[in-house]
Amino acid sequence: MNAALKYDFRSDTVTRPSPGMRQAMAEAEVGDDVLGDDPTVKRLEARLADLLGKEAALFVPSGTQSNLIALMAHCGRGDEYIVGQQAHCYRWEGGGAAVLGSIQPQPLENQPDGTLSLEQIEKSIKPDDPHFARTRLLALENTIGGTVLPMEYVEAATTLARRHGLGCHLDGARVFNASVALGLPVGTLARPFDTVSVCLSKGLGTPVGSVLIGSAELIAKGRRLRKMLGGGLRQVGILAAAGLYALEHNVERLAEDHANAKALAQGLSQMPGLKVVAPPDTNIVFIDVPPQYAGAFAQHLERHGIAVTSSYGATRQRWVTHLDVDRHAVDAALGAAADFFSNQA
Ligand SMILES: Cc1ncc(COP(=O)(O)O)c(C=O)c1O
Secondary structure (H helix, E strand, O other): OOOOOOEEOOOHHHOOOOHHHHHHHHOOOOOOOOOOOOHHHHHHHHHHHHHHOOOEEEEEOOHHHHHHHHHHHHOOOOEEEEEEOOOHHHHOOOOHHHHHHOOEEEEEOOOOOOOOOHHHHHHHOOOOOOOOOEEEEEEEEOOEOOEOOOHHHHHHHHHHHHHOOOEEEEEEOOHHHHHHHHOOOHHHHHOOOOEEEEEOOOOOOOOOOEEEEEOHHHHHHHHHHHHHOOOOOOOOHHHHHHHHHHHHHOOOOHHHHHHHHHHHHHHHHOOOOOEEOOOOOOOEEEEEOOHHHHHHHHHHHHHOOEEOEOOOOOOEEEEEOOOOOOHHHHHHHHHHHHHHHHOOO
16 A cells, blocks of 8 residues: 555454564563473463363464364364355455365355354255265354354354264454443354354454364364465463563454444434445445446545455455554544535536
């Protein structure tokens, strides 16, 4: 992005570590984590395992690697996982499960609320027959596109999966957003799953890192896979310290991001022709811009130092609120948008 960028709504991944976080990183006690002796990584892993109510956890460099490790821990060569067409681990991760794990995806259309139809899940589970790949896993995502999956749905989908002997993985890159939005402990949201991938570098505001949390058996497999995939890092307590800092300081405050997203959606919905796709549950707002304005509106925002993601089709924009865009940024963005539309005939 250019130097004139003032308000960056592209993603919650753009946050920079705060002074307090940088200090915690500078002071972190470290060791060689591949040899299993980085005390700060161990503390972070234990803390997240405890918060999510699981036996073990594994610090990894990215959400993409965390999901891949989970898929490969659950599924072997020629196995299959059921997943949404819009799920990050299917659509946005370079097909890693197929390329590196020889795992076949069985994608299903996401419904408008982000869920997968229970009927379609059940229909897509293959019988035990040499013609078919072995269906092994159901992978859900919460939040998905910023939308919180209803708890009853998660219970129903995972119960169905288990009835057929499938494992259950959650891409919980933003599961803390879901937890804060629902007012439920993150452990409640994690309970129906064998593995949960949590990103520290999104709403929680760290520079790098994700953690895969699950049963001792799956995480032990995951540790081997992490090494194989090149994700074993050495004095990585420096990054784990940022994660511990984030868990202490940046979880409850996600509610501010959600309130800012609501204010943003409310304000944008007042602009002539702009359509907010759905009121935001958390920190992500999608809007549809009329085709005749789409290009000019995006350029106008850019000229005012406001960045959004416009790669969701020519007329759809994604705005994401986070630690580094406060209410003032929201008001400034709404002011710039109002300015644009007041100049249209
Ligand atoms: C839902 C979801 N899962 C996983 C990831 C992957 O995370 P990373 O960018 O750390 O690989 C992202 C990244 O945006 C995401 O939005």
